[in-house]
Amino acid sequence: MKIGYGVFGKAYEYMLRNDLHDPASVDHELMKNMVLLDDESAAFLYSGVARYDMRGHELYHFAQRFKASTDKETVENVLKYTQNIADSYNVDFDNMLFGGTEKQILSRGTDWCSDMARVGAVLFQCLNIPCRIIYLANTSRAYNGHVVGEAYYEGRYGVVDFIYGYQFYDGKPISALDILKNPGVLEAYPEYYKGLYSAIAISEYNPCAASNNYLISAPNSYYIKLIHTNHQNKWFMGEDLVD
Secondary structure, three states: OOEOHHHHOHHHHHHHHOOOOOOOOHHHHHHHOOEEOOOOOHHHHOOOOOOOOOOOOOOHHHHHHHOOOOHHHHHHHHHHHHHHHHHHOOOOHHHOOEEOOHHHHHHHOOOOHHHHHHHHHHHHHHOOOOEEEEEEEOOOOOOOEEEEEEEEEOOEEEEEOOOOOOEOEOOOEOOHHHHHHOHHHHOOOOHHHHHHHHEEEEEOOOOOOOOOOOOEEOOOHHHHHHHOOOOOOOOOOOHHHOO
């Protein structure tokens, strides 16, 4: 199985290693442990469901406000909440902060997909809906990555996008593996969004692990240059030239 920063190829590995979260943070640990979803890893990645005792988490009681009569409705409630935060967030990139605990992320707001994915995963887990982190990359374009979640309900995994509010569901939850096997599932979505699912990696997140480091960081020089450059979906900092 392919594991870690390099699962999407050398150029994306360079980009992910230069991620703007603190190098010692749980955010980098999640990337170090992500597993590329492919024929080799599928059986392993879908062989079980990780559950954690979230009753002591600082967001446990807050999360209960999203509880509905069905898990599907609960998922919808959480997605509406996170999407609204992202839609209403209005902070210049250079002034943004990244990482920290999920409570800190909620307090300051964000539209950064990996921070929001961690928040969403925790809210679901506090509601007894297992959820893991899903990393996406359009490997035919540069700098085209995204982070979503995969929640377990109704006896299946289903992809959930905390930024756009997408719930992949058609009579039952639609998993990342379903999308990998049948990309036609994405037919109704925008073209740029469909491309993000050309490569998928999965990382389990245990919010209760004592080793989790919730350092907060500011934009680094790599990302400041990336955000402020019209790169036209092409590598321009030599990422594709790294041996």
